[in-house]
Amino acid sequence: MVTLKINGTEAVVAEGATVLEAARNAGIYIPSLCQHPKLTPFGGCRLCLVEIKGLPRPVTSCTTPVSEGMEVVTTSPTIERLRKTVLELILSDHPNDCMVCEQAGTCTLQELAYEYGIRENRFEGERRIYAKKDGNPFIERELEKCIMCGRCVKICDEVQGVEAIEFGYRGFDTKICTSFEDDLDCEFCGQCVSVCPTGALTGKLWSKQGRKMGVKEVDSTCPYCGTGCTITYHVKNNEIIRVTSNDDTPNEGLLCVKGRFAYKYVSSPDRLRTPLIKRDGLFFEAGWEEALGLIAERLQGIKAEHGPDAIAALSSARCTNEENYAFQKFIRAAVGTNNVDHCARL
């Protein structure tokens, strides 16, 4: 363990921890855009600058490991002035379109601009404008909003192991590129979208569906594979408009393309809306009374005539524990047969 002083208060952290981690551990806020707990440090955004006694100039706390007896100052007029300047430089080339940006309300950059009160910008100059070229159906990439924090590049490589994107070009022309600048063609897990601190990466399905206002968040479990990722449905007007996952879940906030982007089946026009009864090979809409009455009558009739074992039932690995419990109880106790199974063996 290493003991250091942050803003005059002693803190003890594990060896190898960064100054930023030590500060956050002690509940001290340091702004940052590129640092992310899942990713290796980058030191790209320069917002987490701190002063360390004995060093001639401020250093990025996300890339500086702690050492014994270190004395750190996380905020001072000089540091705050530097941070504000860094932010102004980032914003000097950022579209001022928070009004219509999907990320408004959940944008770290917007929040920092608010915190530092940046309305007018001292820095004027050339702006990056890109021809839009992205044929993929999942991820919206607005490169003008990109601040080169590198989180997307790092999560795609370090966590997802896909390496679909990388920094391309140099200096002012630097941008996040796919191979040969083709359309994005990857696993579309959307991990990059989840860590983007601005509106540069969003879900195409999210467009104009709603942001924060009037949106209810409901925590649940993903309905696809057996991993059981914890997901959060974002709901507006009885419609799921977005799916996300928090970092403090068993799946550590990670999702796959199905969990994150395959939720529109819920509101598909193909959903069954009413019971159907087949007559002469054609389905006719029916009420619950009629449909359930018919089922009760037929099940009882077949049971009386052929015995309960002439009835078989398949339950579902898609349904809840409670529904499965009730279903097999119904088949065993009410119908009277053990002919109940589901797709575990399929």
Added chain:
Amino acid sequence: MEVIFIIGSNTKETHPVIANRMIKAFRKGAKIIVADPRKIPMVKFSELFMNMRPGTDIPLLNGLAHVIVKEGLQNEQFIAEKTEGYESWKKSLEVYTPEYVEKITGVPKEKIIKAARIYGGCRRAGIFYTMGITQHACGTDNVRAIANLAILTGNIGRESTGVNPLRGQNNVQGASDAACLPNVYPGYQRVDLPEVREKFEKAWGAKLSPMPGLTATEMMNAAIDGKIKAMYIMGENPVLTDPNMHHTVKALGNIDFVVVQDIFLSETAKLADVVLPAACAAEKDGTFSNTERRVQRVRKAVDPPGVAHDDLSIILDLAGRIEYDMQFSTPAGAFEEFGRLWPAIAGIDYHRIAHRGLQWPCPTKEHPGTEYLYKDGFPKGKVPFTVVSYTPPAEITSDDYPFVLTTGRNLFQYHSGTMTRRVVPIEEHAGTPYVEINPEDAGHLGISNHEFVKISSRRGELEVRARVTSNIPAGIVFMPMHYHEAAANILTNDVLDPVVKIPEYKVAAVAIKAV
């Protein structure tokens, strides 16, 4: 985990977030071994890739055990304290020399030896498998061969070890726990034991059948024989997911009265006499149990469409109509009753899992849940080594059907596609069925990428576009199961494992020609 042995699991596509965790371990230095007929995406992170022929898991696993024993890498203490039958099992391994195993599996003997050294030389090694192991006529024996390897090295009952089957469906664990199985009551309590039956008869207030019921696959056969007069299907689509589709359709056609309760008019629902509209996962409350036995909350986010009801309400309504009292009226009530009858989840309630799920066994309200099993030994005391011998797949290639077809899922679609195929971006990106074929085979047959080919087996035929890729070896072709317009299960073999009645989806002999 220091060693991750993946066999018969395309983890990166079928359990992507578990693959994330494996990659996290890989970044920290864990070694990954992959055994699969296809060069699956996880191979990118592997120390060693054993490109085995389909259906040769037993010789491969026995071959690894052979080398482990030969090189003295076994865990003598674990074997002495916790297992039985070691000596006679060891004898059965003698024939599985690396040379012999290479001949059957196609995996070079050097790789077999290297894999045995990596897995056998580590005491923090886990094995991960899915349907590539189980969906065979010898599926049960495949699993036993895996278990043998784990107990040979003592890689079980401790953190970062184990035999880890990755569950394919969101709640296949829970549906099994809740006993939608023909031979057991909730919590795997056998229906043929009188004292168990009495307990449930008392709890449920009804006389219960002492006869184990039919498995899903046996039900279809019984229907063909005219023994099933009514079938109630809640949330499954056997027409697409059962092997030998023509057989399934014929079986359902032979049943007098079929009820399907689902969220879409699936291929199976179209054959029903009555279809009931159900709420989907986002429209109801309850719990799912994931692959690590973690019971997690499902919460209602939106209302169901039209007059659709959640499945529980439908069952309760129907039970009332045939004058059976279910004794609960809410999901929480059902869960509570389930917990009263099965001590392993007695300590779990909705309040405790409000933020994060709990892993069973969790017998009391104070119990923290169980992250991994067998920490305090096996329930039986000692576990046996089981002699498993190689049996070739039920259907082997011939002049008429010279290719081996293996089936599975891809990353974008899910199972029979009822949900994902209705999601526009998924369909735009992965909406076309295909068969993967090796460039060499494609060359011989005059097939180019994206061209239609005709595939036939002894059970049926279909046309589908070719995806020419060297990720699959010559002689083997792969089809995803998701697409009704080119349903892989028209071709698959409905031969069953004799013990658990799982069909051999992973190996069927087929013929291919250009169209």
